[in-house]
Amino acid sequence: MAGSVVSDQLVVQSQSGPYTVYFDDHGMPDVARFDDRPSHCLIDANVAKFYRSEFRGLLAHRNTVVIEATEDNKSIENLIPVFQLLVADGIRRDHTLVAVGGGIIQDISCFIASTLLRGIQWRFIPTTLLAQADSCIGSKSSINLAGAKNILGTFKPPQDVYIHAAFLNTLESKDVSSGIGEILKVHAIDGEVAFDRLATDFPLLRTDKRVLQKYVRSALCIKRRYIEEDEFDRGVRNIFNYGHSFGHAIESATAFEVPHGIAVSMGMDIANDIAAERALIPREHYRRMHSTLRKNYAEYSLTSIALDAVLSALMRYKKNTTAELGLILPVGENASIQRVMIVPDDVFRSQFAAALARVRE
C-alpha cells in the first residue's frame, strides 16, 4: 500500500493514557506500519470494494473480516459470529484489532476489543465523515440489542487513529450530510459564534476540501475538551447527546432509513423548537439555527415518521429516568446546551408532535 506523509496530529488524554489522531489530507494509509504486532482487521465491505487495490494485501490476509456496515450487524446477536471468527483465527491478548470503516465498524471493533480476552488493543482508520469528525475520539462503543439502538456499550480508546481525507471522495451524499450533522452538533455545543461561523461556511463544506478539513479538526478539538474532562460520560460530556434522544427515536421509528447524523440534525431542530415552546430559549434561537439544520436534513424531511413509533422509541431512550425524560436542550439567553428533565405529559407530547410536523413541512 502506498505510504504517505502525515501532515499533523492531535493528542487526546484518556484514563488509559494518551492516544494520537494523525491527519493526512492527501494520501492513503500505510498499513505496513501496523506490523509491530500480529493484527486482525475488521473492514467495511464498501471500503473493501472501493479501495480494493489500496488494501490488496490486507484483504488477502486470513485475519481480515469484511463486514457490511448495517445497524443489524452491530447488534449483539450478529456479533457472535465475528467473535467466533477471531477466536478461530487465534487472536491473543497481545494482538491488535485494526478497524477500517465508519461509525458502525468502529462500534463493533471497539466493543470486541474491550470484551474479547478481557481487552486487546485496537487501532482505527475512520473512513466516513462522521467517524473522522466525531466518533473516532471518545472511547465509546455502542451496540444494539433486539432493536434497541446503542443500548450496550463499553469505553475503550483506540491505540491511535489515522484520518485520511481521501476516503471521503467515495462517500454517498447522505453520508456526507450525516457527518455534517455531527459537525453542526459539536459547533452548536461550542456556542453561538462557532455555530454561526459554520453556518456561513455551510455551502463550502461540499465544495472546498480545505474548509471541510478545517471543520473536521475544529470538531475534534472541541470534543477533546469534553471527553478529557469526562471520558466516561457521567457529567459534562452528556451534552454531546444534543439532538440524539430525538435523533435515535427517529432512526428507530424509520428502521434506520434516516442516517444517524441526519436524524441528529432533525433532533437538534426538534430540541430547539421544544425549548422555544417551553420558553427555555427565545424563539429567535430556533430560527437562527433552523435554516442550516433544515438544509442538512432536507432530503429526508418527507420520510414517513410515525408519531406513535417515534414517541415510544423516545420513551425507551437510555438517558431517561423512570419517570422523566432526560433531554439535552438549549437553555437561556445564550442557548447553552444542558440536560433538562421533562415529564412526558400531554403538553410535552403535543409540543413534540408539533415540532416533528414542522420538520416534515
Ligand SMILES: NC(=O)c1ccc[n+]([C@@H]2O[C@H](COP(=O)([O-])OP(=O)(O)OC[C@H]3O[C@@H](n4cnc5c(N)ncnc54)[C@H](O)[C@@H]3O)[C@@H](O)[C@H]2O)c1
Ligand atoms: N461510538 C461512537 O462514539 C459513535 C458516535 C457517533 C455515531 N456512532 C454510530 O456510528 C454509526 C454511523 O456511523 P457512520 O455515519 O460513520 O456510518 P456507517 O459506518 O454506517 O457508514 C455509512 C455508509 O458508508 C459506507 N462507507 C464507509 N466508508 C466509506 C467510504 N470511504 N466510501 C464509501 N462508502 C463508505 C458504509 O459501508 C455505509 O454504507 C451509527 O451506528 C451511530 O450510532 C457511534
